[in-house]
Amino acid sequence: MAEQDWKTNKGVFAAVSLPTLVWIFLFFLVPMAIVWLYSFGQNKGLTDIEISGTLENYKRATEWLYLTIFGKSFAVAALVTLICLIIGFPVAMAITFASEKWRPWLLLGIMLPFWTNLLIRTYALMMLLGTQGFANKGLGALWEGTSWLKTLVGLQPLPTWEPVQLLFNNFAVVFGLVYVHLPFMVLPLYAALDRLDRSLIEASLDLGAGHFRTIMRIVVPLAAPGIVAGVMITLIPALGAYLTPDLMGGTDSQMIANVIERQFKKANDWPFGAALSFLLIYAMFALIAIQSMRKKVAEAS
Amino acid sequence: MARFARTPIAPLEYSRTLWMRLWVGAVMLFLYAPLIVLVIFSFNDSKRNVVWRGFTTKYYEKALGNDQLVEALLNSLSIAALATIASLALGTVAAVMLWRFRFPLKGAIDGTISLPIIVPEICLGVAFLMFFAAVGWPTDLIWPFNLGAITIAHITFCFPFVTMVVRSRLATFNREQEEAAKDLGASEWQVFRDVLIPHIKPALVAGALLSFTLSLDDFVITYFTSGPDTITFPVKVYSMVRFSVTPEVNAASTLLIALTVALTFVALKAQGVKAIAETH
Numbered sequence: 001m002a003e004q005d006w007k008t009n010k011g012v013f014a015a016v017s018l019p020t021l022v023w024i025f026l027f028f029l030v031p032m033a034i035v036w037l038y039s040f041g042q043n044k045g046l047t048d049i050e051i052s053g054t055l056e057n058y059k060r061a062t063e064w065l066y067l068t069i070f071g072k073s074f075a076v077a078a079l080v081t082l083i084c085l086i087i088g089f090p091v092a093m094a095i096t097f098a099s100e101k102w103r104p105w106l107l108l109g110i111m112l113p114f115w116t117n118l119l120i121r122t123y124a125l126m127m128l129l130g131t132q133g134f135a136n137k138g139l140g141a142l143w144e145g146t147s148w149l150k151t152l153v154g155l156q157p158l159p160t161w162e163p164v165q166l167l168f169n170n171f172a173v174v175f176g177l178v179y180v181h182l183p184f185m186v187l188p189l190y191a192a193l194d195r196l197d198r199s200l201i202e203a204s205l206d207l208g209a210g211h212f213r214t215i216m217r218i219v220v221p222l223a224a225p226g227i228v229a230g231v232m233i234t235l236i237p238a239l240g241a242y243l244t245p246d247l248m249g250g251t252d253s254q255m256i257a258n259v260i261e262r263q264f265k266k267a268n269d270w271p272f273g274a275a276l277s278f279l280l281i282y283a284m285f286a287l288i289a290i291q292s293m294r295k296k297v298a299e300a301s
Numbered sequence: 302m303a304r305f306a307r308t309p310i311a312p313l314e315y316s317r318t319l320w321m322r323l324w325v326g327a328v329m330l331f332l333y334a335p336l337i338v339l340v341i342f343s344f345n346d347s348k349r350n351v352v353w354r355g356f357t358t359k360y361y362e363k364a365l366g367n368d369q370l371v372e373a374l375l376n377s378l379s380i381a382a383l384a385t386i387a388s389l390a391l392g393t394v395a396a397v398m399l400w401r402f403r404f405p406l407k408g409a410i411d412g413t414i415s416l417p418i419i420v421p422e423i424c425l426g427v428a429f430l431m432f433f434a435a436v437g438w439p440t441d442l443i444w445p446f447n448l449g450a451i452t453i454a455h456i457t458f459c460f461p462f463v464t465m466v467v468r469s470r471l472a473t474f475n476r477e478q479e480e481a482a483k484d485l486g487a488s489e490w491q492v493f494r495d496v497l498i499p500h501i502k503p504a505l506v507a508g509a510l511l512s513f514t515l516s517l518d519d520f521v522i523t524y525f526t527s528g529p530d531t532i533t534f535p536v537k538v539y540s541m542v543r544f545s546v547t548p549e550v551n552a553a554s555t556l557l558i559a560l561t562v563a564l565t566f567v568a569l570k571a572q573g574v575k576a577i578a579e580t581h
Contacts, residue, residue: 006404012489013402020395024413027457031432035424038431087328094325106325108565113332115514116561119535120554123542124335127342127551134338182332240421242521247542257423257521264427264525274431277424284419
């Protein structure tokens with residue numbers, strides 16, 4: 001049965017639509033509109049903001065400093081997405097082809113960290129990566145081991161181990177973002193791979209293609225929509241990430257969200273912060289538009 | 302490996318090949334090792350949190366004796382409960398609206414409802430900060446009314462997720478059941494309560510779990526909407542982590558992890574592993 005026209009049952013339509021429409025208007029569209037309006041304003045005094053229709057804030061956002069931060073945020077988000085894809089794809093494959101008994105538990109294993117508080121996960125990583133954390137101790141033990149092996153074969157031992165700085169730099173930001181976003185990538189990949197017609201893979205293997213070639217030539221093209229979905233679901237939150245660069249990054253690993261936050265707290269320049277927020281939103285829309293355009297092209301051909 | 306290889310590995314049994322097992326094992330280790338270390342060190346009898354110095358539960362006593370932390374946790378749980386209830390109601394009627402009716406501007410409204418999922422958290426936080434400042438939202442109300450601003454913000458980003466899961470469940474609903482109920486004399490409300498709700502119950506459980514954890518998890522949006530008297534658990538932990546890394550944070554985190562795991566198991570008991578896994 002098709003959908004009902006709203007005019008045929010106005011009472012029920014009003015009951016189910018009014019709460020949603022009122023809420024989304026009052027507590028989503030109005031706040032967004034305020035940000036948009038303020039982005040054309042300027043500070044007058046400490047708390048007064050005049051909406052003067054100026055484009056000054058957007059002009060300031062195109063300064064070299066902010067362009068590099070935008071560029072860097074994109075680069076970090078893209079790198080994180082790529083690493084998540086490389087790590088996550090085999091995991092999604094393993095879940096898809098696992099036995100009935102194991103599959104739900106593997107899925108749960110991926111989802112449980114995703115449900116755990118983001119701040120707690122970030123804090124756990126910080127403990128591990130600190131100069132006295134286990135990651136450094138592990139590396140130190142490896143170093144000592146190599147040194148010992150070298151003396152064993154009669155070479156000079158390595159210089160004594162100095163703990164490396166694993167935290168508060170760009171490496172930590174990428175590591176932390178991969179840690180946090182991996183489940184976002186695995187779940188849509190699994191959803192796509194699960195729908196795959198397995199007889200195609202079997203046919204490819206029967207006709208003599210190796211496993212690697214089958215995956216690259218059959219599985220990846222067929223799972224392309226899921227891969228694109230996974231990339232978008234990982235890329236978008238990674239681009240707007242605030243907590244990970246804030247807590248795990250150094251002074252040079254600020255991402256765009258950190259710059260926005262600074263305008264509202266320390267720098268107290270709301271109009272500029274509003275303009276940066278909207279530029280970030282426009283960037284998201286551009287990404288989504290590119291994706292849906294690709295989808296249409298794929299469907300047409 | 303001999304135990305596993307009782308039957309030869311079929312071509313498609315990728316998950317039985319050794320390198321796949323190693324890969325999945327390594328990923329699980331990567332995901333869980335930091336959390337396990339965090340939990341273990343919450344029992345560590347050392348202030349500096351780096352070397353194991355013996356078992357103690359004193360940091361749990363300290364965390365539970367920290368009034369601010371306990372208050373923050375209670376605030377977080379209250380907000381999560383309120384936001385979950387409101388999101389379930391709002392998300393369900395929105396899903397029914399989009400599923401049942403044809404109306405003008407449907408595509409635009411559909412898109413707008415899912416926008417809070419796509420818009421970056423930081424932008425949503427900024428929007429609520431400006432909105433509550435612009436309307437002059439009172440900040441000196443008594444508990445629990447002082448949590449209003451944060452709860453409103455949480456409902457806005459939680460209910461689209463409920464709409465999403467309920468809508469995909471409604472797609473499997475046989476509309477003839479609804480017609481049959483109406484033919485037998487049921488009113489619109491009775492059809493909704495006795496036919497539709499039982500059908501979408503798994504989606505409601507999943508949506509509730511999703512809303513509750515999203516609300517409990519949120520830091521960025523709350524950071525922008527909370528006043529000095531309305532600290533939530535993530536905001537409190539954030540300031541503690543900034544200040545120093547202490548076993549007290551570990552103890553508080555462990556309690557929250559335990560809560561998450563407990564909630565997951567409640568949902569599992571109610572729905573089974575498969576249903577929960579499939580809602581994502």
